[in-house]
Amino acid sequence: MSVTGDATERLMRIGEVARAAGVSVRAVRYYEQQGLLTAERSPSGQRLYRPDAIAMVRFFQQMFAAGLTSRRITELLPCWDSGHTDAGQRAMLRVERERLQARIDDLEAARDRLDQVIAITDTHP
Amino acid sequence: MSVTGDATERLMRIGEVARAAGVSVRAVRYYEQQGLLTAERSPSGQRLYRPDAIAMVRFFQQMFAAGLTSRRITELLPCWDSGHTDAGQRAMLRVERERLQARIDDLEAARDRLDQVIAITDTHP
DNA sequence: CTTGCCTCTGACGCCGACGTCAGGTTTTAG
DNA sequence: CTAAAACCTGACGTCGGCGTCAGAGGCAAG
Numbered sequence: 563m564s565v566t567g568d569a570t571e572r573l574m575r576i577g578e579v580a581r582a583a584g585v586s587v588r589a590v591r592y593y594e595q596q597g598l599l600t601a602e603r604s605p606s607g608q609r610l611y612r613p614d615a616i617a618m619v620r621f622f623q624q625m626f627a628a629g630l631t632s633r634r635i636t637e638l639l640p641c642w643d644s645g646h647t648d649a650g651q652r653a654m655l656r657v658e659r660e661r662l663q664a665r666i667d668d669l670e671a672a673r674d675r676l677d678q679v680i681a682i683t684d685t686h687p
Numbered sequence: 688m689s690v691t692g693d694a695t696e697r698l699m700r701i702g703e704v705a706r707a708a709g710v711s712v713r714a715v716r717y718y719e720q721q722g723l724l725t726a727e728r729s730p731s732g733q734r735l736y737r738p739d740a741i742a743m744v745r746f747f748q749q750m751f752a753a754g755l756t757s758r759r760i761t762e763l764l765p766c767w768d769s770g771h772t773d774a775g776q777r778a779m780l781r782v783e784r785e786r787l788q789a790r791i792d793d794l795e796a797a798r799d800r801l802d803q804v805i806a807i808t809d810t811h812p
Numbered sequence: 813c814t815t816g817c818c819t820c821t822g823a824c825g826c827c828g829a830c831g832t833c834a835g836g837t838t839t840t841a842g
Numbered sequence: 843c844t845a846a847a848a849c850c851t852g853a854c855g856t857c858g859g860c861g862t863c864a865g866a867g868g869c870a871a872g
Binding site: 700701702712716731732733734 | 817818819820821
């Protein structure tokens, strides 16, 4: 524990990050390839991640589940990891939020439709 | 209008179905290829659809939006267009309903996450 | 008859988030 | 020291719902 804030001991390799976040190693490499996640490198070339990488990966998963592409996520990342955002970025955030809400509405409509079918099949056995 | 229920005049060709349902002609052909939709054929080989085909296509779109594959939809179709369903089919319906609900929950979580980011970026301009 | 739109059957292309295999280096456990 | 496990860089494969192009018929109007 150095006073300089050197946190070398806390760096993780890719496997640990992947396991902790519940994704494959391949997925983590893919995120880096898409510019979502950066890692330091050990002298031998292995990726070294700081602890917050796990939260990042989970965040990516959540956004993927929301239907965002990695490209779109890279555009929104400045809103996430920096304090200052411009009006355009905030607008994009809201656009995505609306898109997401629309998808939720669609899914709920589909669910209700399924419920109708279920109700019919249950009353007509 | 014959008493025999002959509704030949009401048959539509593929373009009309596609336009009415808001999808492409290609999509309607694809549904047939996947076993989702059947059509009669004119002597020259053109597809002829009955009016309810439009509702079917809309239903497919809704299920696609819900994340179901065409394969899965074909398995569930007997629940839809026939009166009698077996226990297995009703179980599948419920499985899909639960899957769908889970996806909705995921999306709502993602939306809330986005809202957090939006709140942060709005208070840190 | 011809013009112009509609339809037909293949069959290849696309996108996005990885899976997977190949062939090689590095780290770790015993 | 050695063997297993983990890591590396390409690069090709996958899946699903179509888009799109090619080449060939069909159908009502003027």
